[in-house]
Amino acid sequence: MTDLDLIDPAARQARPVATGAHSALVSPVDIEAREVAKTFGDTAIFDGVSFRLARGEAVALVGANGAGKSTLLRCLMGLIPVSAGSVHLLGEETSAAQGTALRSLRAQVGLVSQKHNLVPRLSVLSNVVHGFLGKSPGLRHWSHMLAPDASRSAAMHALEKVGLADFATRRADRLSGGQSQRVAIARAIVSRPKVLFADEPCASLDPSAGEDVMELFFRLVKDEGVTVVFTSHNIEHALRFGDRILGLSNGKLQLDATAASLSPSDLRGLYD
Numbered sequence: 001m002t003d004l005d006l007i008d009p010a011a012r013q014a015r016p017v018a019t020g021a022h023s024a025l026v027s028p029v030d031i032e033a034r035e036v037a038k039t040f041g042d043t044a045i046f047d048g049v050s051f052r053l054a055r056g057e058a059v060a061l062v063g064a065n066g067a068g069k070s071t072l073l074r075c076l077m078g079l080i081p082v083s084a085g086s087v088h089l090l091g092e093e094t095s096a097a098q099g100t101a102l103r104s105l106r107a108q109v110g111l112v113s114q115k116h117n118l119v120p121r122l123s124v125l126s127n128v129v130h131g132f133l134g135k136s137p138g139l140r141h142w143s144h145m146l147a148p149d150a151s152r153s154a155a156m157h158a159l160e161k162v163g164l165a166d167f168a169t170r171r172a173d174r175l176s177g178g179q180s181q182r183v184a185i186a187r188a189i190v191s192r193p194k195v196l197f198a199d200e201p202c203a204s205l206d207p208s209a210g211e212d213v214m215e216l217f218f219r220l221v222k223d224e225g226v227t228v229v230f231t232s233h234n235i236e237h238a239l240r241f242g243d244r245i246l247g248l249s250n251g252k253l254q255l256d257a258t259a260a261s262l263s264p265s266d267l268r269g270l271y272d
């Protein structure tokens with residue numbers, strides 16, 4: 001594989017490449033981290049982190065509290081700069097992307113966070129329409145009443161997919177935690193992103209609601225062939241929903257293996 005494969009989207013589509021843990025996999029690379037390091041001030045969080053993620057892979061990022069999972073996720077998304085190395089996301093080097101290229105990149109990426117971050121006083125439908133703000137910032141995608149018909153109907157369709165079409169006109173602050181997280185998923189998928197990041201998507205939910213949210217999230221993304229990177233403290237979820245596991249510990253990527261090749265005790269070692 002050449003650098004061009006990573007940088008030129010047309011080349012990525014046309015040329016098969018293999019990833020680290022999936023050497024037999026023939027698929028474009030959606031995310032590549034090369035020798036990534038991150039420091040905050042004088043504190044090194046991790047360094048030498050390298051991996052490639054293929055289109056359609058679901059990757060669980062695991063590690064103890066403070067290992068740097070959320071920080072790595074933010075580096076991969078280009079929300080914070082890396083301190084050394086580089087990240088290519090959908091063929092663009094995130095630190096180099098600016099202006100239109102950066103907007104286009106953001107439009108192809110979705111995020112589901114621990115906290116759903118819905119706008120409480122707005123309707124569920126408006127909150128889902130906000131999923132278009134990355135693609136088309138401005139007032140038109142702030143309220144469903146101002147939104148173009150196509151965006152509004154896509155938002156309704158996304159709500160149907162998460163089983164909340166009947167809640168479209170309800171204020172977001174009248175929902176349960178599980179319902180709110182399902183709306184956040186609808187918001188993340190409405191613009192049909194190629195890559196989805198999820199930072200402990202069920203951390204704030206009780207075990208039953210958390211299970212429902214994970215099942216729903218992965219059913220939707222698997223149907224669409226979306227590449228997913230999610231963080232989790234739940235070893236069972238990581239192994240069940242991840243095709244591949246990346247483990248951070250002591251500032252290094254200590255584990256990069258297929259979920260099928262790992263047992264829960266392999267992951268528990270990361271928490272010692």
Ligand SMILES: Nc1ncnc2c1ncn2[C@@H]1O[C@H](COP(=O)(O)OP(=O)(O)OP(=O)(O)O)[C@@H](O)[C@H]1O
Nearest residue numbers: 040041045063064065066067068069070071072231
């Ligand atoms: N903006 C920041 N400025 C300074 N330090 C930060 C910043 N963001 C994170 N850190 C530090 O980086 C380290 C890694 O934090 P991070 O949130 O990435 O870990 P994590 O593995 O996601 O943890 P958890 O499982 O508890 O969510 C922590 O020590 C944290 O205090």
